[in-house]
Amino acid sequence: MGGGVAAVLLAAGGGTRWRASGGSEHKLLALINNTAMVRLALDHALAAGLKRTVVVTGAVDLAAVIPDGVTVLHNEHWDQGQSTSLALALRYAVTQGFDAVVVGLGDQPFVEPDAWRLVATTTPESPIAVATYHGQRGQPVRLGAAIWPLIATTGDEGARALLRGQPELVVEVPCSGNPADIDTMEDLQRWS
Numbered sequence: 001m002g003g004g005v006a007a008v009l010l011a012a013g014g015g016t017r018w019r020a021s022g023g024s025e026h027k028l029l030a031l032i033n034n035t036a037m038v039r040l041a042l043d044h045a046l047a048a049g050l051k052r053t054v055v056v057t058g059a060v061d062l063a064a065v066i067p068d069g070v071t072v073l074h075n076e077h078w079d080q081g082q083s084t085s086l087a088l089a090l091r092y093a094v095t096q097g098f099d100a101v102v103v104g105l106g107d108q109p110f111v112e113p114d115a116w117r118l119v120a121t122t123t124p125e126s127p128i129a130v131a132t133y134h135g136q137r138g139q140p141v142r143l144g145a146a147i148w149p150l151i152a153t154t155g156d157e158g159a160r161a162l163l164r165g166q167p168e169l170v171v172e173v174p175c176s177g178n179p180a181d182i183d184t185m186e187d188l189q190r191w192s
Contacts, residue, residue: 004051005120005142006098008089011038011106012058012078021184026060028106030188036065037182040109045140046070048116050102054092056085080154087153094148103159104140105181110191112177116140119173126171128163131179137163137172138179 011028018027028038035043038055046053046067054071055062058078066072073092077084086103093101102120104111115131119142122129127144130137143151143159147169151159163170180191 003097003099005100005102006052006054006093006096007045007048007050007116007120007140008054008056008086008093008101008103009038009042009045009106010056010082010085010089010103011041011062012056012075012085013082013107014059014079015107015183017183018185021186023185027182027188028060028062029065030182032109032182032188037109037188038062038106039065041104041106041111042066042070044109044111044113045102045104045116047113048102048120049113050116050120051098052096054089054101055106056089058085083152083154086151086159090143090148090151093145098145100142100144102140102142107182108139108179109182110178110180111139112175115173115175115177115179118175122171122173126169128159128170129173130163130170131175132172133175133177133179138175 015027058075127147129142
């Protein structure tokens with residue numbers, strides 16, 4: 001059962017900027033072309049064909065938009081920052097014996113399946129692989145098992161501090177697509 005790479009979609013946050021911009025429902029449930037934003041992001045992760053796809057939920061119940069076959073982890077501590085969601089996913093990955101996880105965000109519905117695949121299949125000699133778009137780093141990010149103990153388990157940065165602090169561990173992977181975050185109603189109007 002062990003080995004392989006899992007896709008992890010972080011979808012636990014409260015969406016405070018979305019509500020402040022006038023959004024009524026939780027942003028992850030906002031519709032883009034009649035599909036919930038988080039479902040679009042999840043469909044792209046699933047289409048990458050990795051060994052398993054995991055969604056970390058928290059602030060809002062996403063059960064109605066998550067298809068069968070996806071592993072759902074509920075983060076009871078979602079309000080303590082993104083690192084708690086990543087830590088939960090990594091604990092799960094350890095129990096399942098994965099070699100790496102590829103992490104993306106539920107509010108980035110336009111990251112294409114190829115970005116997930118390219119980052120997932122980057123040489124394992126580089127413990128961290130990060131997607132780039134026109135030279136700018138974005139999501140998803142592959143995290144090899146060897147560096148999981150180095151990742152912060154508190155705060156709202158996930159693995160970003162490790163990427164900044166140990167650049168020798170990181171390889172950049174040029175990807176196509178749109179890594180836009182949908183954080184406000186204006187973002188949704190701009191990108192959909």
